[in-house]
Amino acid sequence: MKFFDFKLTVKLPTVFPQKRLIANTINPHSYCVAMNDAQFQEALRSSDILVPDGVGVVWASSFLYKRRISKISGFDLHFHFLQLLQKKSGGKVFYLGSSETALSLIIDRVNKEFPSLNVKTYSPPFKSDFSKKENEAMIRAVNEFEPDLLFVGMTAPKQEKWVFQNKENLKVKVVCSIGAVFDFYAGTIKRPSQFWINLGLEWFPRFLKEPKRLWRRNLISTPKFIFEVIRHKLTL
Template identity: 65%
Template sequence: MTEFLEYNITLNLPNQLPERQLIANTINPHSYCVAKEDEVFNQALLTSDILVPDGVGVVWATKLLYNRKIAKISGFDLHLHFLELLQKNGGGRVFYLGSSPTTLFLIRARIEREYPKVKVGIWSPPFKEEFTVEDNQEMISKVNSFQPDVLFVGMTAPKQEKWVHYNKAGLDSKVICSIGAVFDFYAGTVKRPNEFWIKLGLEWLPRFLKEPRRLWRRNLISTPKFVLEMIRIKNNLF
């Protein structure tokens, strides 16, 4: 599993759209732990073209194990990067797949204000544990009929990464990013912690205090497990 940290972490984001399809994902201590138990999710992360360190735990682990100093790059940063890239280069097309219609309408309205050269397509898939073949065909059809330069998928991890992993060959988009909670942050339906907490590397704390029932496993189980595993790996490697 250390290949995530040693080989796959991306430190520089592209400054132009790729010629071939590019898959971008994020990794944090919780997704690391989930991937250990979920082989499809594991493969989805390992085969990413871009895998950004979306968590101070990953930054710390990379320094601990390989003495590499890297910066945290959040899913929110990844999202803004591609919007700004399209705006700067004369415009483009983005598609948001996931979340509720209300959230998607708010996202589109904000992009129309902030990135007027960027055209937006949206689709809210059904909220269910697993999609049917018909669901998948409809989702792929909605994306491909819009022909986006960038497809943002927001269905929560690991569902979103696995969906992209299974369906990427049929998706007509130059870039595909799984960014989960960013949909709600950007729409304003969920408030992102302010810059004070982000700079301290404690963005997780206000979110946990606000939604302990949803985030307790991530912060109270996955994070300690991740820290202990990194220390064990450190002792085994050196």
């Protein structure tokens, strides 16, 4: 797998899509995971929209190809599509993932910020793999609502692979896998301030708060990603 094999999206649509669209994000950690996970790699490659959610990806684009791009976070993706749906004179949005507590807070916030949108949620079991019955219940919950917009928050690569495996059975126009954005938007986990985001160091305060959960992506995946980018540069 090579970095240039991923076709990045640097400009998001300006109107809400009328045909099915799958949007995902990529950062240095997900890139490294995809190197050893064929299905995750395929899920990312098949994305209609794949945004650079990480300063490492932004740097790699500049370092390898002298192409200047901007970071587009999962949080940006979430807000952008909510705005597009709101401008469309309203619609239906479904949140699949996270806890009932977080989902309840999300409903409250969407109702305040995007009053023309109809919101529904579903909290799947917290486990690495779903049974056939659990998977069918998730798909049924989404399809009975027939949302315009589906957000999936089950952490990577689980969420991207779930969407990839089930997209043909989902009655929805736009699907976005956005992971931790559920907790950020709900307020159950505080997103780093704009100061850190502007510096390109959003990862740093998150790592300090949750070192046990994030040590692998910051201390293993990031150096590995840098090594892979430099190695690829030498072959160009």
